Amino acid sequence: MNLFAGALVLAALLAVTVGVGLALRWQQNRPRRLNPTEVVDPQRLGAESLGENATLLQFSTEMCGRCPGVHRTLGSIAGDRDGVMHLDVDLTHRPDIAKHFHVLQTPTTLILDRDGVVQTRFGGTPSRSAVELELARVTAEAGGA
Amino acid sequence: MPESHAPKGIDPRGPRFAASITAVLLLIATFLALVGPSTARAATLGWFTYQPLDDSSFAFVADSWLLPQLSVAQRASDPAFVVTLVIALLFLWSVLSPRTAPWGALYRRAVAPRLAPPTDLEDPRPPRFAQGVGLAVTSIGLVLHLLGLPWALPIATAMAFAAAFLNAVFSLCLGCQLYLLLQRAGLVGRPAAV
Numbered sequence: 145m146n147l148f149a150g151a152l153v154l155a156a157l158l159a160v161t162v163g164v165g166l167a168l169r170w171q172q173n174r175p176r177r178l179n180p181t182e183v184v185d186p187q188r189l190g191a192e193s194l195g196e197n198a199t200l201l202q203f204s205t206e207m208c209g210r211c212p213g214v215h216r217t218l219g220s221i222a223g224d225r226d227g228v229m230h231l232d233v234d235l236t237h238r239p240d241i242a243k244h245f246h247v248l249q250t251p252t253t254l255i256l257d258r259d260g261v262v263q264t265r266f267g268g269t270p271s272r273s274a275v276e277l278e279l280a281r282v283t284a285e286a287g288g289a
Numbered sequence: 290m291p292e293s294h295a296p297k298g299i300d301p302r303g304p305r306f307a308a309s310i311t312a313v314l315l316l317i318a319t320f321l322a323l324v325g326p327s328t329a330r331a332a333t334l335g336w337f338t339y340q341p342l343d344d345s346s347f348a349f350v351a352d353s354w355l356l357p358q359l360s361v362a363q364r365a366s367d368p369a370f371v372v373t374l375v376i377a378l379l380f381l382w383s384v385l386s387p388r389t390a391p392w393g394a395l396y397r398r399a400v401a402p403r404l405a406p407p408t409d410l411e412d413p414r415p416p417r418f419a420q421g422v423g424l425a426v427t428s429i430g431l432v433l434h435l436l437g438l439p440w441a442l443p444i445a446t447a448m449a450f451a452a453a454f455l456n457a458v459f460s461l462c463l464g465c466q467l468y469l470l471l472q473r474a475g476l477v478g479r480p481a482a483v
Contacts, residue, residue, distance in 0.1 A: 150323040153443075157319065161451045165459040207468040209304070209415035210460070216409060239473050250469055269460075 172268030175255075175278045184260045186231075189241065195222070195229030197283050199256040200275070206236040208250040210269045217272050218253065221279065227258075228279065255282050298410025304419075306400060307383070307392035308457040311423070314376050315450035322369035322443035327434060329355040357437040364435055369442055373427055376449075380424035387417050415462065422467060423449050 145153070184201065186194050200218045204211035215232050222230035235242045235250065245254070248267075255264040255278055263282045266275065322328070331353050356364065364370065383390040430445020455461040 145323050145328045147324055150320055153323050154316065154320050157447050157450065158316075158454075161454050162458075164451070165455050165461060168455070168461055169459055205468055205472070206412070207415045207418040209301075209411065209419070209462045212409065212411055213301070235469065236472070242469060242473055248469060 168268065172266065173270050173274040175270075175274065176265045176267075178262050178265055182262045184254075184256055184262060186260070189231065189233050191231050194231075194256060194260045195258075196227035197225070197258050198228050198279060199260070200228065200230045200279070201254040201256055201262075202230065202232045203235050203242070203245065203247050203250055203252045203254075204232055205234065205250045211251045214251040214253065214269050218275065221272065221275060225279075228283075255279060257282050257285070296413055299413045299416075300396075300401060300407040301409065301411035302404070302407065303393050303396045303401070304411075304416035305457050305460065306396045307390070307416075308453045310392050311376065311379070312450055312453035312457050314372065315446050315453055318369055318372040318376060319443050319446040319450055321372055322367075322446055325367050325369045326355050326359060326364070327367065327369060327442045328440055331355040331358055354439040356434070356439045359437070361435060364437065367434070367442075369446075370431065370434055373431055373442060373446055376446075377424060377427040377431060380420050380427060383420040384417060384424060387413055387420075418468060419452075419456070419462065422463075423452065426452075 184194070184199075186192065189201070200222055202211070202214060202218055204215065211232075215230075218230045218232075222228045233241060235247060241247075245252070251269060253266040253270065253275070254262050255266075255275075257263050263285075264278050266278075379391065383393070387393060426445055426449045430442045433441030433445075452463045455463060
């Protein structure tokens with residue numbers, strides 16, 4: 145391969161990588177609204193109870209570099225609001241929970257409403273505003289119903 | 290941090306600084322591999338072995354890759370191989386002794402003092418795991434290159450480059466995703482103690 149062709153392949157590699165990065169970042173801030181069918185049992189996750197109004201359920205592993213950052217964001221969001229609880233579950237030694245919730249990446253964040261029903265799912269590291277917006281929607285819906 | 294047994298935290302900007310340098314080195318290695326013998330055709334040999342009566346052998350030789358025809362020493366002296374070997378050894382260093390690895394040390398000595406102190410500390414285990422993934426990918430490329438497989442080296446360095454670049458620029462961690470998949474396949478981590 146001559147120098148020009150090599151440079152072309154390199155430029156294509158850069159473009160694809162930037163594209164993948166932008167797509168992944170866009171997807172991380174996109175909440176996926178789920179069919180409210182699953183009710184989470186807090187005992188199974190090693191917690192006493194869930195939040196009164198909503199629960200931010202985070203799944204992490206020991207080898208996850210972005211999980212502590214998401215942990216701080218979610219913890220501070222929950223701390224600012226009454227009745228909102230942040231629950232961080234380490235899946236490193238619990239493949240059964242990972243399988244049950246179909247977790248393929250960490251961090252994964254679920255927003256549960258006051259009844260413990262899974263309403264929203266975020267894969268990856270969502271921004272603070274994306275989580276706050278979705279949390280407001282979940283708590284407002286539950287209050288209005 | 291939820292785990293009480295977690296080791297001492299590190300500045301999370303350190304691994305991203307190291308990933309930017311690694312990404313540049315991997316980009317150089319990919320370019321050298323693309324223009325080197327790894328992707329070269331052995332077209333000239335076809336002319337020498339050309340025999341009018343034996344069309345199939347001509348087609349095979351003229352269409353074949355250069356790399357398998359080189360000796361192992363020639364494959365190992367490819368500049369792309371040397372650069373990738375250095376990168377792989379740096380990965381190995383970061384896995385064995387993250388505290389003394391050169392880019393981390395450079396960050397703590399020269400970069401960190403010029404920045405504001407970190408607002409949060411990070412668990413050092415995930416970046417170390419990511420270095421292990423980088424070591425595995427580049428090592429596979431190096432071994433296949435030595436065995437004479439064309440394109441193995443640039444593909445391996447391009448994959449490692451993509452991971453390092455996403456980490457440095459987008460703060461995305463492919464290792465985190467990979468870890469859970471490996472764990473669910475039962476390859477790493479311990480099963481639930483029920």
